[in-house]
Amino acid sequence: MTPPHTSFVDGPTGPLETLTAGRGEPRTVFAHGLAGSIPTTRPYAGKVPGARTFLHFRGHGRSATPDGPWPYADLAAELWTVADHVGATQALGISMGAGALCAGLAADPDRFERVVLVLPAAIDRPRQDAAMARFAALAALVDAGDGEGIAAHLLAEEPAAVRGDAGAQHWAREQAGRLVGSGVASGLRSLPGQVPVTDRALLTRVTAPVLLLAQEGDGAHPDSVARELAEVLPSAILQVLPPGGIMWQHRSHVRDLVGEFLTPAADRTATDL
Numbered sequence: 001m002t003p004p005h006t007s008f009v010d011g012p013t014g015p016l017e018t019l020t021a022g023r024g025e026p027r028t029v030f031a032h033g034l035a036g037s038i039p040t041t042r043p044y045a046g047k048v049p050g051a052r053t054f055l056h057f058r059g060h061g062r063s064a065t066p067d068g069p070w071p072y073a074d075l076a077a078e079l080w081t082v083a084d085h086v087g088a089t090q091a092l093g094i095s096m097g098a099g100a101l102c103a104g105l106a107a108d109p110d111r112f113e114r115v116v117l118v119l120p121a122a123i124d125r126p127r128q129d130a131a132m133a134r135f136a137a138l139a140a141l142v143d144a145g146d147g148e149g150i151a152a153h154l155l156a157e158e159p160a161a162v163r164g165d166a167g168a169q170h171w172a173r174e175q176a177g178r179l180v181g182s183g184v185a186s187g188l189r190s191l192p193g194q195v196p197v198t199d200r201a202l203l204t205r206v207t208a209p210v211l212l213l214a215q216e217g218d219g220a221h222p223d224s225v226a227r228e229l230a231e232v233l234p235s236a237i238l239q240v241l242p243p244g245g246i247m248w249q250h251r252s253h254v255r256d257l258v259g260e261f262l263t264p265a266a267d268r269t270a271t272d273l
Contacts, residue, residue, distance in 0.1 A: 004019055004021070005019075006018060006019045006038070006061075006062070007019075007020075008062075009055075009081060009082050009085045010081075011058075011063070011064065011077075011078050011081050011082075012074070012077045012078060012081060013058065013064060013066040013074070013078075014058070014063070014064025014065075014066060015062075015063060015064050016055055016056065016057075016058075016063045016064070016078055016081065016082060017038070017055065017056040017060075017061045017062040017063045018053055018054065018055045018056070018082055018085075018086075019038050019053070019054045019055075020051055020052065020053045020054075020086065021042075021045070021051075021052050021054075022049070022050055022051050022052050023050070023051050024049075024050050024051060025050050025051075025089075025264070026049065026050040026051075026089050026090050026113075026114075026262065026264055027050055027051045027053070027086055027087050027088045027089055027090070028045070028048055028050060028051070028052050028053070028088055028089075028090040028091065028092065028262055029053045029054075029055065029079065029082055029083045029086065029088040029090070029091045029092075030042075030044060030045055030052060030053065030054045030055075030091075030092045030093075030097075031055060031057070031079050031091070031092065031093040031094065031096075031097025031098075031100055031101065032054075032055075032056070032057065032060070032094055032096070032097050033094040033095030033096045033097055033098075033119070034095060034096040034135070034184070034187055034188065034191055035060075035138065035142075035154075035175075035179060035184050035187075035188065036060070036094060036095070036096070036097075036175075037056065037060060037061060037175060037178050038054040038055070038056055038061060039174070039178075040171070040175060041054050041094060041097075042054060043247055043251065043255070044092055044094070044116075044118065044247075044254070044255070044258055045092075045258075046255045046259065047255045047256065047258065047259025047260075047263075048258060048259050048262045048263070049259075049262075049263055049264075051086065053082060053083075053086045053088060055078070055079065055082045057075055057078055057079075057096070057097075057100070057187075058070065058074075058075070058078060058183070058187070059182060059183030059184045059185075059186060059187050060178075060182060060183075060184060061178070061182075065182075065183025065186065068186075068190075069186075069190035069191075069194075070186065070187045070190050070191050070194075071194065072099050072100055072102075072103035072191075072194060072195070072196045072197075073103050073107075075096065075099070075100035075103065076100045076101070076103040076104030076107075077104075078100075079091070079093070079097070079100045079101065079104060080104050080108070080111070083111070083112075088112070089112060089113045089114075090112055090113060090114045090115070090116075090262050091112045091114075091115050091116070092115070092116040092117075092118065092258065092262070093115075093116070093117060093118065094118040094119055095118070095119045095120070095121050095220075095221060096121075096187075096191065097118075098117040098118060098119065098120040098121070098196075099120065099121065099122060099196035100196070101115060101117060102117070102120070102123070102196040102197055102203060102229075103196040103197060105203060105206050106196075106197045106198075106202035106203060107202075109202075109203075109205040109206040109207070110206075110207070110208070112208055113208055114208055114209055114210075114211075114261065114262055115206075115208055115209070115210045115211070116210070116211045116213065116258055116261060116262065117210060117211070117212050117213070117226070117229065118213045118246070119213065119214060119215070119218065119220075119221035119226075119246060120212070120214070120221065120225045120226055120229055121220060121221045121222075121225060122194075122195050122196060122225060123195065123196065123197060123200045123203075123225060123228060123229060123232075124195050124196070124197050124198060124199055124200045125195060126193050126194070126195055127192065127193075128193070129219075130219070131219040131220040132192040132193070133192075134153075134157070134220075135188045135189070135191075135192045136188065136189060137153065138150065138153050138154075138188050139184075139185040139188035139189050140185075141153055142179050142180070142182065142184055142185040142188065143185045145180050145181065146180075147173075147176045147177060147180050148176070150175075150176035150179050150180065151169075151172040151173045151175075151176035152172075154171075154172040154175055154176060155168060155169060155172040157220065158172075158245060158248070159217075159243060159244055159245045159248065159249075161244060161245075161248075161249070162244070162245050162248045162249070165248070168248065200228070200229075200232050201232070203229070203232045203233055204232055204233075204234060206233055206234065206235075207234055207235060208235065209235045209236075209237065209261075210229075210233045210235060210236045210237070211236075211237050211239070211257065211258070211261045212226045212229055212230055212233075212236055212237065212238045212239065213226070213239050213241070213246065213254065213257065213258075214226035214227070214238070214239070214240045214241070215240065215241040215242070215243060215244075215245075215246045215250070216240060216241070216242055216243050217243035218243075218246075223240050226238060226240065227240070237261070239257060241253070241254070
């Protein structure tokens with residue numbers, strides 16, 4: 001199968017690889033997590049209408065890798081650049097992408113009409129737990145170009161119930177191939193100790209509806225973070241799913257939730273009729 005055609009947007013510190021699928025309104029931008037990719041993010045858009053634009057943050061895919069640490073504010077600037085370029089009115093961010101959205105919204109709270117935050121990992125307090133420490137181990141594997149080791153690491157981070165699944169194993173091998181030779185190791189070392197915002201009170205100015213998706217039993221993305229964000233964001237809708245993998249055992253339900261939330265009200269009414 002021929003890979004989808006990507007293009008580049010001039011980012012704040014170099015080219016950013018993007019992919020746009022579909023056309024028309026609404027226009028939604030999708031932001032992956034740390035060590036994620038455009039392909040791993042596309043399943044979230046399965047039931048979202050209109051033009052859907054996916055980006056590779058710095059160090060991922062064929063996007064540029066600037067020197068130095070990766071502050072959330074810089075990631076937000078990359079996301080905002082792509083969103084402005086395509087005229088996006090909606091946004092979805094996963095883990096690191098959710099953090100980038102929070103960082104951007106803290107400074108520009110009215111930028112989007114609807115927002116989805118999937119598996120947020122931090123708000124304004126640094127984390128030093130075991131889940132954060134495992135990023136350093138993955139960084140070493142990326143630097144060493146150890147594709148098999150990366151795949152095993154990625155698979156071990158997934159719920160035990162899906163590790164033996166052929167689809168999960170294939171996903172881990174494919175994603176490992178994308179990480180070998182990438183600039184992701186820099187982010188794996190610098191990002192886990194940082195926070196998206198300096199003060200969560202800044203997010204109280206976000207008036208757009210925000211869908212928060214979390215799952216129980218996820219050490220890297222505690223559902224407590226999503227619950228705390230739901231208390232801060234004025235128009236938040238919280239969905240905490242059972243354990244099992246938010247895009248494994250709950251894939252269909254998550255697609256339905258995201259699709260319904262990011263479909264304009266007029267289009268939802270027409271579909272119901």
